Amino acid sequence: MRSIAIINQKGGVGKTTTAVNLAAALADFGQRVWLIDLDPQAHASLHLGLVPDERQPTVYNALTERTPLGTVRHHVSTNLWVTPSHLDLAAAELELANEVGREMILRDLIEQDPAEFDTVIIDCPPSLGVLTLNALTACREVILPLQPHFLALHGVSKLLQTVEIVAKRLNRELRLSGVVFCMCEGTTRLANEVIGDVEAFFNTEREKGSLWSDAAIYETRIRKNVRLAEAPSFGQSIFEYAPNSNGAIDYLALATEVMAGDRIR
Amino acid sequence: MRSIAIINQKGGVGKTTTAVNLAAALADFGQRVWLIDLDPQAHASLHLGLVPDERQPTVYNALTERTPLGTVRHHVSTNLWVTPSHLDLAAAELELANEVGREMILRDLIEQDPAEFDTVIIDCPPSLGVLTLNALTACREVILPLQPHFLALHGVSKLLQTVEIVAKRLNRELRLSGVVFCMCEGTTRLANEVIGDVEAFFNTEREKGSLWSDAAIYETRIRKNVRLAEAPSFGQSIFEYAPNSNGAIDYLALATEVMAGDRIR
Numbered sequence: 145m146r147s148i149a150i151i152n153q154k155g156g157v158g159k160t161t162t163a164v165n166l167a168a169a170l171a172d173f174g175q176r177v178w179l180i181d182l183d184p185q186a187h188a189s190l191h192l193g194l195v196p197d198e199r200q201p202t203v204y205n206a207l208t209e210r211t212p213l214g215t216v217r218h219h220v221s222t223n224l225w226v227t228p229s230h231l232d233l234a235a236a237e238l239e240l241a242n243e244v245g246r247e248m249i250l251r252d253l254i255e256q257d258p259a260e261f262d263t264v265i266i267d268c269p270p271s272l273g274v275l276t277l278n279a280l281t282a283c284r285e286v287i288l289p290l291q292p293h294f295l296a297l298h299g300v301s302k303l304l305q306t307v308e309i310v311a312k313r314l315n316r317e318l319r320l321s322g323v324v325f326c327m328c329e330g331t332t333r334l335a336n337e338v339i340g341d342v343e344a345f346f347n348t349e350r351e352k353g354s355l356w357s358d359a360a361i362y363e364t365r366i367r368k369n370v371r372l373a374e375a376p377s378f379g380q381s382i383f384e385y386a387p388n389s390n391g392a393i394d395y396l397a398l399a400t401e402v403m404a405g406d407r408i409r
Numbered sequence: 410m411r412s413i414a415i416i417n418q419k420g421g422v423g424k425t426t427t428a429v430n431l432a433a434a435l436a437d438f439g440q441r442v443w444l445i446d447l448d449p450q451a452h453a454s455l456h457l458g459l460v461p462d463e464r465q466p467t468v469y470n471a472l473t474e475r476t477p478l479g480t481v482r483h484h485v486s487t488n489l490w491v492t493p494s495h496l497d498l499a500a501a502e503l504e505l506a507n508e509v510g511r512e513m514i515l516r517d518l519i520e521q522d523p524a525e526f527d528t529v530i531i532d533c534p535p536s537l538g539v540l541t542l543n544a545l546t547a548c549r550e551v552i553l554p555l556q557p558h559f560l561a562l563h564g565v566s567k568l569l570q571t572v573e574i575v576a577k578r579l580n581r582e583l584r585l586s587g588v589v590f591c592m593c594e595g596t597t598r599l600a601n602e603v604i605g606d607v608e609a610f611f612n613t614e615r616e617k618g619s620l621w622s623d624a625a626i627y628e629t630r631i632r633k634n635v636r637l638a639e640a641p642s643f644g645q646s647i648f649e650y651a652p653n654s655n656g657a658i659d660y661l662a663l664a665t666e667v668m669a670g671d672r673i674r
């Protein structure tokens with residue numbers, strides 16, 4: 145089973161949009177896909193029509209009360225299952241603060257779950273706290289959505305440091321699979337500069353033989369497309385809402401690259 | 410002294426861009442303005458050219474070691490002072506978890522600071538944790554940047570609930586001054602729907618005489634403008650970087666509304 149964490153502590157760069165539409169595209173290709181929403185905002189859940197409800201158990205109950213993940217998983221469409229989040233999850237940072245091995249809870253819950261999936265994808269909140277650490281410890285791969293803006297670039301080195309620490313201390317199998325540029329608007333000078341900086345960074349890292357030496361910058365650029373911002377209000381993936389849009393074309397292309405494990409280098 | 414917290418737990422909606430450019434516009438109008446960066450990403454600091462440096466004390470030291478704010482304040486341009494942040498601030502959530510009255514630390518530090526300012530503006534991280542609670546307890550006003558997207562709208566009621574709890578329990582003077590729509594791209598159907606929903610929400614709240622009854626939706630819409638995304642890479646506000654751009658025009662208009670305390674309703 146492939147397991148992919150979608151992370152970036154910078155807010156609003158396209159994490160949820162990527163997690164949901166990549167999961168939906170892989171499901172359309174026939175893979176059995178499980179999407180876990182680890183963001184207290186519960187936007188991935190909402191995006192696929194699951195409205196958080198206090199009475200129903202969510203990933204919050206799994207993390208804090210060890211509710212088996214099988215009881216908090218909903219079949220939303222062919223080949224696609226979702227474990228929803230809830231606002232209460234925001235309290236998990238403090239509730240789990242003193243728990244021994246608090247970063248390993250999700251990993252153990254996934255291991256104990258008997259269901260078979262081809263791919264697990266985890267959407268993370270805009271922070272590097274205990275929830276994101278649980279995703280990084282539970283997964284083998286990381287995909288990093290990046291908006292080609294200066295402020296978005298600034299936090300990447302801190303993000304990679306965190307991935308590196310997790311890989312050394314908590315999860316030796318963790319690898320950065322790739323960086324995907326999201327919300328790309330034409331070819332502004334700014335976007336080209338940022339993309340150039342990121343490419344240069346990975347090229348020097350590659351020579352050092354570091355953890356990122358086989359990381360890719362996906363060739364697919366996700367273009368800005370208002371359909372991607374509209375789809376969540378209908379509780380649908382881009383493929384159900386606007387299958388002929390640029391958004392659908394781009395996320396299909398990304399899914400093809402991710403499936404091939406293709407590297408641009 | 411006016412004190413304004415810029416908050417929204419949804420990531421990437423324009424909090425930092427609004428905090429920095431509103432502060433710069435008020436400073437250009439002749440007000441003595443103090444911008445406090447309460448986000449561990451330190452993007453407001455970076456936006457004005459202050460590169461976080463381990464050796465220099467920052468707001469992290471103020472919150473966790475009670476370093477007087479006067480020693481962590483830098484004069485960056487005429488009428489504008491900045492208290493920078495640092496990545497270490499991300500640990501504050503856990504470090505302050507068991508501190509009695511942890512939400513009041515910043516309020517007390519500001520009260521003890523003898524310097525005179527016309528306006529204090531606080532940029533917050535994309536969460537409703539202890540850092541944002543400190544800003545809400547220290548300020549009398551809240552400005553809520555909102556991207557006219559479905560996912561961005563979804564969290565507003567939770568945000569208002571948090572403001573309401575702080576106003577009841579920790580800070581009776583706290584009021585929502587207004588909502589400003591940011592990153593507006595023309596007049597898409599989605600944007601009009603979201604703006605319509607927000608206006609309807611505040612109109613019904615107004616009739617109930619709630620905390621939001623004198624909250625405004627600022628008439629100024631901040632248009633999407635690539636100059637706003639470029640300015641941070643030069644360490645400048647939009648007024649220094651591109652004074653004739655739409656970004657500068659829009660943030661000047663917003664500052665005029667904020668100064669007049671003008672209400673649209």
Ligand SMILES: Nc1ncnc2c1ncn2[C@@H]1O[C@H](COP(=O)(O)OP(=O)(O)OP(=O)(O)O)[C@@H](O)[C@H]1O
Binds near residue numbers: 418
């Ligand atoms: N390529 C795109 N074109 C247009 N809109 C997009 C695109 N990608 C994402 N969006 C919209 O931009 C906003 C931010 O995207 P999204 O919520 O996926 O980011 P995020 O990184 O998950 O945010 P957060 O940090 O709050 O979790 C959303 O309203 C989304 O619908």
Ligand SMILES: Nc1ncnc2c1ncn2[C@@H]1O[C@H](COP(=O)(O)OP(=O)(O)OP(=O)(O)O)[C@@H](O)[C@H]1O
Binds near residue numbers: 592634
């Ligand atoms: N009106 C605008 N036009 C174009 N780009 C913008 C605009 N406002 C903000 N940006 C850019 O969009 C990105 C998100 O904005 P910003 O960082 O201000 O949001 P934020 O809410 O502070 O994010 P975070 O949740 O990470 O703190 C930044 O790269 C910024 O430069």
Ligand SMILES: [Mg+2]
Binds near residue numbers: 159160183187269
């Ligand atoms: Mg998200």
Ligand SMILES: [Mg+2]
Binds near residue numbers: 424426448452533
């Ligand atoms: Mg910010």
